[in-house]
Amino acid sequence: MKRKVLSVLLASAMVVSLAACGGEEASTSGESSSVSSAAGTEAAGTEAAGTEAAEEGSGYVLETLNMVVNGTLTATVDAGQAEFEAQWEEAVGEAIGHPIDLQIQQLDHSGYVDAVGRLFAGGDYPDVIIMSADMFKQYAPTGLLWDMAEAYENADFQSHLILPAINENLKDAEGHLYGFAPTYGNGCVTYVKKAWLDAVGIDASTIKTYDDYYNMLLAFHNGDPDGNGVTGDTYGVVAAGFMGNEAPWVNYLPEFWQDAYPALLQDESGVWYDGFQTEETKAALLRLRQAYVDGAIDPETLTASTKIAREKWFSNDQTGSSGVFTYWAGSWYQTLTDNLIKNEVDSELVQLAPIEEVGAYLNREAPVWCIIDDGDGDDSREQAIFDAFIETMMDGGTVQTLWTYGAEDVHWSTKAETFTTNPGTENEKVYEYADGEFHLKQSPNDPNSVWKKNHLDPALVVCSLDNGFADQSDLASEGNKFFTENCVDAPMSPASETYTNESGTIYDAKLAAITSVVVEGGDVEAAMQTYVDTVGSIIDQCLTELNTAE
Incomplete structure (x- = not known):
């Protein structure tokens, strides 16, 4: 409890200074200013977040997962977020063996830093939250974030981790790991x-x-x-x-x-x-x-x-x-x-x-997903959050595809279809796909553009996506190549x-x-x-x- 009290004090002090900043954004290699209609997040560690299973040794049953995110989740409320959430709940529920309710609180991208500070100052803690590298460095020493080093080392996704240095470099001098970067930084x-x-x-x-x-x-x-x-x-x-x-x-x-x-x-x-x-x-x-x-x-x-x-x-x-x-x-x-x-x-x-x-x-330094530590000295809740959220995000299959490309038959599909963007103009373009061919669909909120990605950029992710799904435009590929050939670490x-x-x-x-x-x-x-x-x-x-x- 002492650690949690310290965390609240630090967060309270932080929001006073941050509120004056007019801080613009947490980080984004992709942005949206939409705000989720989901209910406000509940303090992590409450009964709503999960209950202890009745049988001895069965562990913590995470029934609800509260997530705070910025505009880097491009499946916004008006762009298929409900379908993304439903498919995530189905896939993750199957993976962990019981139903789970995902509650998304998507804060306005331009005021994310300030909004997070206000949440923390009010004790309104989510279960998981995305932070820019600068935010992460400020909150990591406060005791508010869970040390996931052991969970990371034992994660199943280690078997197809292709960029291990990204998260190894996030560890502090004592080997603590307070956040997980699913991609490298970009710029x-x-x-x-x-x-x-x-x-x-x-x-x-x-x-x-x-x-x-x-x-x-x-x-x-x-x-x-x-x-x-x-x-x-x-x-x-x-x-x-x-x-x-x-x-x-x-x-x-x-x-x-x-x-x-x-x-x-x-x-x-x-x-x-x-x-x-x-x-x-x-x-x-x-x-x-x-x-x-x-x-x-x-x-x-x-x-x-x-x-x-x-x-x-x-x-x-x-x-x-x-x-x-x-x-x-x-x-x-x-x-x-x-x-x-x-x-x-x-x-x-x-x-x-x-x-x-x-x-x-x-x-830039990579943005990270952090798990809020409830400070009770028992890691079972936090481990359950890691397993449901971070472990599945990097599963190389269904859930990683959700985070990378969005919801099936909403943002992408393998069904035969033909569609046209900008019809009747000089920029008209017809797209035609055969049955079984992975492809991105028209954007749910803009039928004249093709969906590009959801939260994870497939070119930057630290774990391989192993189902063979890939649909990156020539311009995006060219842009990634150009940047990697012309960048140094910040x-x-x-x-x-x-x-x-x-x-x-x-x-x-x-x-x-x-x-x-x-x-x-x-x-x-x-x-x-x-x-x-x-x-x-x-x-x-x-x-x-x-x-x-x-």
Whole structure:
């Protein structure tokens, strides 16, 4: 109980700081802003979560499983979630030998960090929850998360684990494993509209340096790339914030941040330092300021969510849009293209190779699924959750297919069928499949696009899917290949008690400094001094804890 009390205190402190952040998202290589209609989750460990079986030694019977997830579950309420849930319950119930009720609470993606903080502060704990790497590092030391190291080592999916290093690297120095990553991290690449490049006479292969990149942005703003006869009504690039709200922080505007990393990180000797208080960060802020003044960057970047930035970029009305958008690799290459097609906008995109000053795109730390520890000293409940949720997620068959592609005959099928997307337009496409041929169907909430995946990206998953089901578009495959050839791992996120409690305050101070310089034109040295005056002592305490940790 002492551990649980400590957890509640830490979570309560955390929500105070996080609520001020306006934190945008937990992580996503795929997003949706839909919210589940499922009832609010119940505190983990209550009678509703399960009961002890009557016979001695029969273990914990998990009757209900409460799950909190962000937009990375693309089978949302309006896109086949009910069918996904029903098929999951049937398959998992068969696997564990008794019925189980899955309750999905899908929180709004743009406010996920804050919403989770409020849940925890109110003691409203789910059974399982997805966390970004940064969230995970903050909550792991609190005692709130169950150590699944032994369950992981003994899991049946070890027999077809193809990327063991991903989860081995999540273990702390004592070998504890407080979360499970079903995929590796993925990251963002820079997409450029080919039609806009053609309109301003630029060949993407010539974009080698920051100057080349910046001149392209200026051409998109000062020229008429959308062809409406007006100059100056378009922008070079749009993003969800000048700095992201989670690690790896710089992935939406890498060309401006370059060798700066505005977070706590380690140098080559393993010593932690504050990357925000560096000359590299000051230079990055000045580059962003110049772009803001010149119209190279959409000013709405200051407040835009990823949803707003995306929709503005592929909008049917390209006035006020931008030519460049740095976003998730792989399946999002296809998704962005599909949205341009749907909105009757020239859809050909170019993936821009990293410019010299960037060197490589960042592969983020993987998001993880965590099990809430009820603190009673008995692991039977938590083991039952692991068996029902994580073990089956990686079963290589029916349940892994549900997480990867969605519900059978809703999101995918092996039955013979023919369907048409965008009928009656120049983008009309007919799909025809024979009986027994695995294929993805039309999206439940958009008949003019083909479903792509559910929660797990088949190209990133840590365990093999062994039923032979595979249907990844050429663009998605090309995007994954491009990213893996042009990425390096992002710096490791910090984990300390002070950082856990004060990360929101630190983030707010960074945003204030960025806004002062980029938007208001303030002096960068003065802005940095204000940052130090505001959170310098907190940063020092974080660094002390990090650099003295065993």
